[in-house]
Amino acid sequence: MGKATQHAKASASGSHRWLNCTAAPTFESQFPDNDPGKYAKEGTLAHKICELTVNYNAGYITKRKFNSQIKKCRTDELFSEEMIKTAEVYGEYIWEKVMSFSEKPYQQQEVRVDFSDYVPEGFGTSDCIILGSGHLIVVDYKHGKGVPVSAENNSQMRLYALGALKKYGMFYPIDKVTMAIVQPRVTEEVSEETIPLSELLSWGERIKPIAQKAVSGIGAEFKEGTWCQFCKGKAVCRARSENMTALEDFKDLPIDGKLSDDEKTSRMAAMDAGFTLPPVLTDTEIGDLLYRAETLVSWYNDLKAYALEAILTGKDIPGWKAVAGRSVRAFDDADQAIEDIKKAGYEEAMLYERKPKTLAQLEKVIGKKEFDRIAGSHVIKPIGKPTLAEISDKREPYNQAAVDFKGATQA
Ligand code: SF4
Structure with a gap:
């Protein structure tokens, strides 16, 4: 997750940025930390549920403890049932990985890792580490539902792997490393990269001088790019x-x-x-x-x-001011307003509209399995309107012939 609570100047989660723009860590240090928004807090809660799920599956905590902890999580205003489901997906993936070893591997959640051999003062927290039979697996859970994050050549994951190596390498001989990102709200597929240990180590050596520059600020250079998105000074x-x-x-x-x-x-x-x-x-x-x-x-x-x-906050940006945006009229008390209209002699039929819930709302109310059983045969998925996307987008290219054909068969 990259949730080092005190910040390393060059963090693992920000590594894509500082590996490209070495001036970023020093530049960003003049800005206050952003207040962790609702999404970050939701992510923390979802991680907590993931951790409990994996610890329960591994037999590290009893069912009683698991249930009582989950009950506590449910009282959080940010809790949603979806978190239980995504934690199950994450838990299943970890379980499958653990079962793929011929002998029971070592497994630990929320491991603080120190990768300061490569990045000055670098540390972070890895969501899950599995070790055994020469194989190190580092897993990260991402709760975001925006862009899918790939584990391929992912510097954050590689730094965690280097940190895990420092922590466990003396006790567990390792020759290959798998880095995996589970992002169930975006895709069912888990993004994985497996590389030989030698490749991870030589990558670590390659980034050392860049990290040195980024942390010290000496010889650091600004370079703009997609990585600016999460820069505090963007x-x-x-x-x-x-x-x-x-x-x-x-x-x-x-x-x-x-x-x-x-x-x-x-x-x-x-x-x-x-x-x-x-x-x-x-x-x-x-x-x-x-x-x-x-x-x-x-x-x-x-x-x-x-x-x-x-x-x-009281500053002056010459040429600009804040104004109230467009707003829509609303009742202060809708029930009372309807009541008053009825009292004035208007029929209920004129005042209410009877509309079925949407497909997604019905699925939520009935539950996915039951919904599929009863109404699954009525669900269709029309091809969406064409929209422009970058060539790297995972979706299939729009096929006009397929759309025309579908239209013809439906007619
Ligand atoms: S906004 Fe972009 S170019 Fe500027 S410091 Fe941040 S990462 Fe570097």
């Missing part, structure tokens, strides 16, 4: 702003554009030689611009959020 960072404003022209192609090196080189050469670019953008350029415009929109939203917050 709204006010000049490096990010300069990269965004470079979109106005093509003189300095942003680092993260999608043009190939050949395309960039020939474009620069043409401009250096004084050629004017053709008035019509090519499809390749449009693909590149779309990608960068998306980044620009996200930066614009960060600027807006920062400015609003600043104005509301």
